Amino acid sequence: MLEKNPTAIISVENVSLAYGAADGPNVLEEIDLKLHEGEFVCLLGPSGCGKSTLLKIIAGLIQPSAGSAVMDGIHITGPEWHRGVVFQQPPLYSWLSTRENVRFGLKMRKIPKAEGLKLADEYLDKVGLLQYAGHKPYELSGGMKQRVAIARALVNSPRVLLMDEPFGALDALTREEMQQLLRNIWRETGCTILFITHDVDEALSLGTRVLVMSRSPGRIIREFTTSFTCGITAESTGQARYSPAFLKLREEILGLINKQKLSSINNLN
Structure with a gap:
């Protein structure tokens, strides 16, 4: 359960980002966002609206043209292990085993090998892949690779997990399994999550x-405050998604997004 007045870990204030030169058109404009301790924030919007760009600013991968992004009051100037990142295509190292891929960040942080291997196995077990610890990425399915990517991000015990459409390339059944896995991990670790998706059902669940x-x-x-995820289990996902409250909110969000798409089309005509 979230606290009544949770602490803001990430604060994005008046952030804008211009294409190319500083005087080019903006891809992001006057973004204000706070990520609070222990919450699970899903970000939706039409293609090209800058969702991934905003995530990369929070990750420290790019700098805004204006405004600021801070974590615990300190300006974000580059990537660091307190902010784990998971992309749609997991960038695993093909020459390393699953275990060594998960341990890679710990190795870069000079964590002793024995401790790193123990932690890697612990997180592989959390994502149900301990038996594949010695396999190479090319021996894994798409869903398994994404589990490895999640374990690699979580093994550093980040305070914030940033996820850019991590399940977008997976089939429907695997996607639902991964959603339940992520829900369980979030409940267990209390990690703050920012999750980008095009799928309204995924965001609401x-x-x-x-x-x-x-x-x-x-x-x-x-902005919509939701609570469906707090009561969903592997067995009750369907019940939540077909509840009147879920369907009503789904239609409202779809209407907003479709309105944005129509506005874009009308401006081209």
Whole structure:
């Protein structure tokens, strides 16, 4: 359960980002966002609205043209292990075993080998892949590779986990399994998660807060507080998704996103 007045870990204030030169058109405009301790925030919006760009700013992979992104009051100037990142295509090292891929970040942080191997196996066990610890990435399915990527991000015990459409390339059954895995990990670890998706059902069934962005230049135009994920189990997912409250909120969010798409089309005509 979230605290009544949770602490803000990440604060994004008045962030804008211009294409190319500083005087180019904005991809993001005047973004204000706070990520609080222990919450699961899902970010939705039409293609090209800057969702991934915003995540990369929070990750420290790119710098905004204006405004600031801070973590615990300190400006984010580059990547660091307190913010784990999982992308849609897991960038695993093909020459390393599953165990060594998970241990890689710990190795870079000079964590002793014995401790690193123990932690790697612990997190492989959490994602159900301990028996594949010696396998290479090419021997794994897409869903298994994504589990390795999640274990590699979590093994550093990050305070914030940033996920950019991590399940977008998976089939429907594997995607649902991965959603339940992530839900369980979030409940167990209390990690703060920012999750980007195009799927409204996925956002509502995972998030404690759902943010909707406008078409480019991206702005956050609506925020919804949700609680479906807190009661969902592997057996009750269908019940939640077909409940009147879920369907009503789903239609409202889809209406917002479709309105953005229509506005974009009309501007081209």
